[in-house]
Amino acid sequence: MNVILIDDETSIREGLKILLSEEDMTIIGEAASIKEGISLIDERKPELVFLDIQLEDGNSFSLLEQLTFRDFKLVFITAYNQYAIKAFKYNALDYLLKPIDPEELHETLLRIKKQEEKNAMEAQLKRVQENKQLQNLTINTTQRMHILPIEEIMYGQADQGYSTFFMKNGKKVVATKPLKEYAALLPEEVFIRVHQSYLVNQRYIKSYDREGILYLSNEEKIPVSVRKRVAVKKRLSQR
Template sequence: MKALLIDDERLARNELRRLLAAHPDIEIVGEAVDVEDALEKVAALKPGLLFLDVQMPGADGFSLLERLEPPLPAVIFTTAYDEFAVKAFEFNALDYLLKPVDPNRLIAALERLRARETPTTPGGAPVPTTRLALEDKVFVREGDRCWFVPVKSIRLLESEGNYTRLYFDDQKPQLFRSLTAMEERLDSRHFFRANRKQVINLTWVEGIEPWFSGGLLVKLKGGLKVELSRRQAQDFRERMSL
């Protein structure tokens, strides 16, 4: 997997390089020293993994993630401060490593990454991802309430940290799964990542209008409105045009 090291401290980057030399499946494709530098290199190098410092000159690591377009790379935070851990996991971080990075903690984080990228059966064989068709139904539970929901009736999925809120009929339960994990089960022909926090069912789109900075405002049947960034709006136009 291609990795980008983002840290304003050269010694910290060098130490990560040294530790990652023991993991040949992780290819370091570049380094960045601040958010603006990282934005350019993420766009150019398309890394699948970010090793991201929190505090850097100008803007912090969280602002970088807010500015990146989905789908986001996997993120392992590396920082000298433990007070940002809760916020890091609100961004679905894979792990949060304190400097100096413990080699064993790094190994554990990478094993988690590998397991997520390639699920296996007990016998070690890869598990194929089963996509849900619109005609399928899914079991949904929140507390003591349960539903058997047709996939076609799900109009919006919305990230809330490591959880996802599901909108269908007049219900909106919160599920204990990340939006990324939910998106992996959905058919991309019918579900579209509108922005970092929302996935929409294209069959529920009722209207579209221009929005700020080249974006779009999508209106769903039932009254919900979802903003598409300029980049996602471009993808949306390409997918929905003849």
């Protein structure tokens, strides 16, 4: 996520930069005053802002009221806990007291990432329900969000509540959701559920033998479950 830091204490900003670099966050700007902060947010349009409540030129609630761009997530950082109730009236996701505890920061970012993942899945499902063809599949790993071109996904494999997607270029991406959730999103005319543990892009199927094995264009072998064999054979005959 693209992040802006607004705090009039250099040491706080430097500490946050170190902690956020370990969380796969990209700092796209920092400011120490209300005036600088307004210009920075409106110009760079961040996804997440860490905002000190008491800045060198006043209270940062006035900063929020003067912004043109408001489509970002907000986390307040402050040395004064008396502002907590007012902070949440501005739809803040969290309120961190100085000095910032790394564990508390990590928990805050984890909640933000989970919400982003949920939003992405809901948006994709909505598009499918509206019969709009997905071009890309957005997934989250434990580290970051990935946008996978659907036509380059060779197959997905289930693994104890996780999913691994194997790509045309040889890379694999481990997602934090079960395969059945992605199966509901991917186009049925392209992907075949050949096994409880496998979802295959039929464009990469080279052959299918009598033993119930699919051979992909990269020579990988995918098993077809007994109860899926008739349906898979019929589907492949229609290609």
